[in-house]
Structure formats: C-alpha cells, structure tokens
Amino acid sequence: MTTADSPHRADGWTAAVRQRLDLGRLLPLGGPADGTWIAERAAAAVLREAANGSGAVLGRLRIAGSDADSTPDSAPEPVVPPPPGALPPGPLRIEADFATTAQRPLHVTADALRSALLTAASARLGLDVAEVDLRVTGLLDEEPGPAAVPRAEVHGTEADGVAGTAAAGVPGVFSLTRVLGSAVHTGAGHVRVELATAGDHRALDVARAVREAVAYAVEGRPSVTVLVTAVVEHG
Incomplete structure (x- = not known):
C-alpha cells in the first residue's frame, strides 16, 4: 500500500462503517420462514410518517426485540442465514417518546399514536410488533402540523x-x-440480496417476491436472504 493510497482507503473504510451504523438494528421482517430483514432506519422513517395526523410529535424512536416471549430457547431459527449482526426472528417492541398538546386527554393521543404505529408496521412493512411503549416527554402550545421526515x-x-x-x-x-x-x-448454495423498496408496496411482500424470483433464476435453486435498507416514497 502506498502512502498516496492510504488516505483514500481509510476514507472509504470510514464511510462504509458509517453507512453500516446508520442502518441501526437489522430487524426481522415477517416470520422465521420469510428470510427477510429490514434496517431499523428504514422502518423508523415509515413509522414517523405514519405518526403525522395522530396529534403527536415523535421524538426518540427505537425498535428492538420484544420481551413478550422471553422464555429460554424460544426464538425460532431462521430458514436462511441472516445478514451479519441481524436480530433473530421474533416479535418486536417499539419504544417512542412524543410531545402533544393538552387539548385532548393524553391517553387519547397515545392510543391514536399507538394505532398509527401498529398499522404502519404491519400494513406498510410487515413487522411483527408485539408491544408499543410510549412516553410523553413534552407539552405543546398548539396542535402540531405534519412533521418533516428525512x-x-x-x-x-x-x-x-x-x-x-x-x-x-x-x-x-x-x-x-x-x-x-x-x-x-x-456463497455455497446461498444468495443475499440488498435492496430498497418503493413506499407504495408492502416491504415484506416485495422481499418475498424477490426471494422467489432469485431462487428460480439462479442455477441450483439456492436459499435467498433479503435485506431492505430503505423504503423510498414517491415524489
């Protein structure tokens, strides 16, 4: 390695690490038989958009494994090799902080927010969410408008x-x-595909179709893992 090459290679390695960390956790999408994962960052963007109209402004948002089924050895094995560092298949837990006004009872806003998050997680992504833990962290003077989602x-x-x-x-x-x-x-008898899905398609349905298409197209019918790194909205 020459001295001239070193800074460029270091910059490339740093950028790659930063991209990987920006993904957040790699969450199981669907069940153990679906062989699909989604980046927490991608899932969180969809959930934040869904929160608009609930009367709440989301703050911290975290998606992780649920404690609802925490018996030893209860997590089923995935049917395909997971991406590096991915969470095992199983139910998930959403934790979120939010601010709202006092114009409605807080529990009414919390219920609306919880419903919006659960609906988006299932209908737009395909996440198996067992728990939604919400915490009020601030009161607003005015009813919030739609929050911008990066x-x-x-x-x-x-x-x-x-x-x-x-x-x-x-x-x-x-x-x-x-x-x-x-x-x-x-790899030997296995293919992992990384992709972004369009926001007007359910991410899990797209991933299932990709697994089937790739397994059919590649000689030997390999097992297929799909990782969704982004959900892209039109416009």
Missing part, C-alpha cells in the same frame, strides 16, 4: 448477474443497494 439516502447500484437482474425486475424494488458490500452476496 428522505432515505439510497446507495443504489446497477443490477449485475442473474441474481441481481432477477431481483431488480420484481415490482416494488426501487433499487438494489450496497451498504453491507455488494448488492448481491453469494
């Missing part, structure tokens, strides 16, 4: 190879992505 930063890449082409052709796939390395990672 747009997803998508590190897109062109489809390459049979697996990538098959995945990119599935309706609802916005782009293949490359946060954890290449968009398509192949």
Whole structure:
C-alpha cells in the first residue's frame, strides 16, 4: 500500500462503517420462514410518517426485540442465514417518546399514536410488533402540523448477474443497494440480496417476491436472504 493510497482507503473504510451504523438494528421482517430483514432506519422513517395526523410529535424512536416471549430457547431459527449482526426472528417492541398538546386527554393521543404505529408496521412493512411503549416527554402550545421526515439516502447500484437482474425486475424494488458490500452476496448454495423498496408496496411482500424470483433464476435453486435498507416514497 502506498502512502498516496492510504488516505483514500481509510476514507472509504470510514464511510462504509458509517453507512453500516446508520442502518441501526437489522430487524426481522415477517416470520422465521420469510428470510427477510429490514434496517431499523428504514422502518423508523415509515413509522414517523405514519405518526403525522395522530396529534403527536415523535421524538426518540427505537425498535428492538420484544420481551413478550422471553422464555429460554424460544426464538425460532431462521430458514436462511441472516445478514451479519441481524436480530433473530421474533416479535418486536417499539419504544417512542412524543410531545402533544393538552387539548385532548393524553391517553387519547397515545392510543391514536399507538394505532398509527401498529398499522404502519404491519400494513406498510410487515413487522411483527408485539408491544408499543410510549412516553410523553413534552407539552405543546398548539396542535402540531405534519412533521418533516428525512428522505432515505439510497446507495443504489446497477443490477449485475442473474441474481441481481432477477431481483431488480420484481415490482416494488426501487433499487438494489450496497451498504453491507455488494448488492448481491453469494456463497455455497446461498444468495443475499440488498435492496430498497418503493413506499407504495408492502416491504415484506416485495422481499418475498424477490426471494422467489432469485431462487428460480439462479442455477441450483439456492436459499435467498433479503435485506431492505430503505423504503423510498414517491415524489
């Protein structure tokens, strides 16, 4: 390695680590048989958008494994190898802080917010959420308007190879992505595909279709893991 190359390689390594950390936890999407995970950052953006109209302004938002089923060895094994560092399949817990006005009883706003989060988690993503833990952290003087949700930063890449082409052709796939390395990672009898989904498609449904398309297209019918790194809204 030359001295001239070192800063560039260090910058590239730092950027890659920062991208990986920005994803947050890698959450199981669907059940153990679905072989799909989604980045916490991607899921949180969808949930924050869903909170608009509930009368609450979300603060801290965290999605993690639930304690609802915490018996030893209760977590089922995934049917495919998970992405590096991913949470095992199982129910999830949403924890969120929010601020609101005192114009309505706080429990009414909390119920509306909880309902919005649960509906979005299931209908727009496919997350198995067992618990929603909410905490009021502030009171507002006026009814809040829609909060701006930062747009997803998508590190897109062109489809390459049979697996990538098959995945990119599935309706609802916005782009293949490359946060954890290449968009398509192949091993012995296994393929992992990383992608962003379009916001007008349920993420789990898209991922299931990608798994089927890739397994059918690649010789030997490998097992397939899908990681959703972003959900991209139109406009």
